Amino acid sequence: MKKTLTALCALAIGGMSLSACGGSEAADDGSITMGFAQVGAESGWRTANTTSIQESAKEAGIELKFSDAQQKQENQIKSIRSYIQQKVDVIAFSPVVETGWDAVLQEAKRAKIPVVLTDRAVDTEDTSLYVTFIGSDFVEEGEKAGQWLVDNADASDVDKDGAVNVVELQGTTGSAPAIDRKKGFEDKISADSKIKITASQTGDFTRDGGKQVMEAFLQSEPKIDVVYAHNDDMGLGAIEAIKAAGKKPGTDIKIITVDAVKDGMTALAAGEINFIVECSPLLGPQLMDVAEKVVAGEEVPERIVTEETTFTPEQAAEVLPDRKY
Amino acid sequence: MPESPGTVKALGARALAHRLFWPLAALGALLVVNLIATPTFFNVRIQDGHLFGSLVDIVRNGAPVLLVAIGMTLVIATRGIDLSVGAVAAIAGAVACVYIVKSPADGAAGTAVVAVTMALAVCVALGLWNGFLVSVVGIQPIIATLVLMVAGRGIAMLVTGGQITTVNNDTFAALASGHLLTLPVAALIALGVFAATQIVVRRTALGLLIESVGINPEASRLAGVRSRTIIWTVYVFAALCAGTAGLIVAANTHSVNANSLGLWIELDAILAVVIGGTSLAGGRFSLTGTLVGAMLIATLTRTIPNIGIPAEANYLFKALVVVIVCLLQSPKARAVLQRRRDRTPTGPSREEAVV
The missing domain is CATH 3.40.50.2300 (Response regulator)
Known part of the structure; x- marks a missing residue:
């Protein structure tokens, strides 16, 4: 266990110094770069979620760096670290589990990169580690x-x-x-x-x-x-x-x-x-909206509930033909 | 004190000493508990031309575990283990469902037949891979099959594109929910495989050869037994059984979810084998025992919602029953019970019979 941890740390450090040498810094030309660490592609719901985020980023003119963690927390932490190194403007992710995020979120905070949680919450006492949580209630x-x-x-x-x-x-x-x-x-x-x-x-x-x-x-x-x-x-x-x-x-x-x-x-x-x-998994537009506000320095509420509705059989028959997921 | 004829007592003692006494007793006890909770539990009626009732559900829902456990029994008898069965089941379900969905005639019976054949062919290939790693390369079975256990689910995800794939094919659905002569098809398949396997291993020398390989592969080889071929064969058989189980699970809901299909079924199957009295150390095995073990697990699964165990406690309940059965079956517990039964020494100690 200890060995694996050490190896992981070594890898992470190696990765950091490499990207630092590369000097891949986001250009400060006013455009927004977002790093998004997705949980995985475990269901149709999740795939629709990914598509929504990718499409609305394109529409909003936000450059999206996307990674798929394949249901593993260490993968998500790795990609968040790499986003910090790349100095993206905002980091968003759907945490695969609730706990264990404090260290990496501290790093983001120190690098002054705002973090937005989507779909799932994290369990931390320090709510200053993220700006808002967008997701269903x-x-x-x-x-x-x-x-x-x-x-x-x-x-x-x-x-x-x-x-x-x-x-x-x-x-x-x-x-x-x-x-x-x-x-x-x-x-x-x-x-x-x-x-x-x-x-x-x-x-x-x-x-x-x-x-x-x-x-x-x-x-x-x-x-x-x-x-x-x-x-x-x-x-x-x-x-x-x-x-x-x-x-x-x-x-x-x-x-x-x-x-x-x-x-x-x-x-x-x-x-x-x-x-x-x-x-609804279609929280891309709301996420891009929040990202723009956060980067512009505007206040955003701590909790944003996804816009959701309910369906009766008649309503379902109506919307079914153009249902995305 | 009028002593009853010794035969009854001896018969009782012999039943008590039988390997399957405690699993069967546990199965009986679970059924009684269910009957108390729901007095209509044993009721079976004809519904839409087929048998319908809790007992029928148990046999039908127990079919996948039974199938996987039959394959697992033979693998374990060769001193091996196959952890990849759950992943193989997922791949089989994924291949069949995706083929049906992509096919132009997705409701046709022929499509279902081709899909099932293709899925089983893939399973044979996966079994060959496992068997190759174990018998030719000589990797320990737990590690060799761990490869496919982890990678297999990924393969299944790749096949389905990570989506829950729903099919509309009545022939395919009939694998799980169909009926033949009022009996559920899934149960008939599982019992058919059970009977065929039992006949092949017991009526030919195959069973003996499998046991000899399990007890000592090297000695068996020197004695002229083709250990390698036998080991290879049982892994292919296990994969085929797992694939069939996967097809039944997929057919049961007309869909495949690569994430959850057959998840942890390997553990249920190993449990069924162990409860049935087959030792993980290899050698002697009992397919009848596995049948009892699989039915015990299926009944246990049904008992939880039936008697209303809260969701938070259902793993605990399952674990308790399994622990009790395993404890009662253990050589130590049986020896103690035996001693208490016959205070007066009546015959040779039974302890030596327990290896």
């Missing part, structure tokens, strides 16, 4: 889902027994979206005593997980009215399970999900899902 997403259910409680009581029984398919246990989407949803449905969560289990954000858990719920919970899935994929898995049980998804059991990826939107337009809360 997962609690709010849960609240939107819960609010829809409260508003449509009567229609959602499929078996008309006076109680709306919800089963919940949670995301990966301990992940921020899973915790927050659960909390927001629970807060809202507590307003209506008819609605209660009768079973809740993790489906790990995957279709297979969602399907297997839903299969079990269909046997153990006799009166399911609503499925609340923390993402589209688990909802799509649940649809399969409901069909196999001889029921009609969207009609015999109502389904609410979060994300609005293409497959989910297709199912929504087909009426197999009843409501989707969007979790």
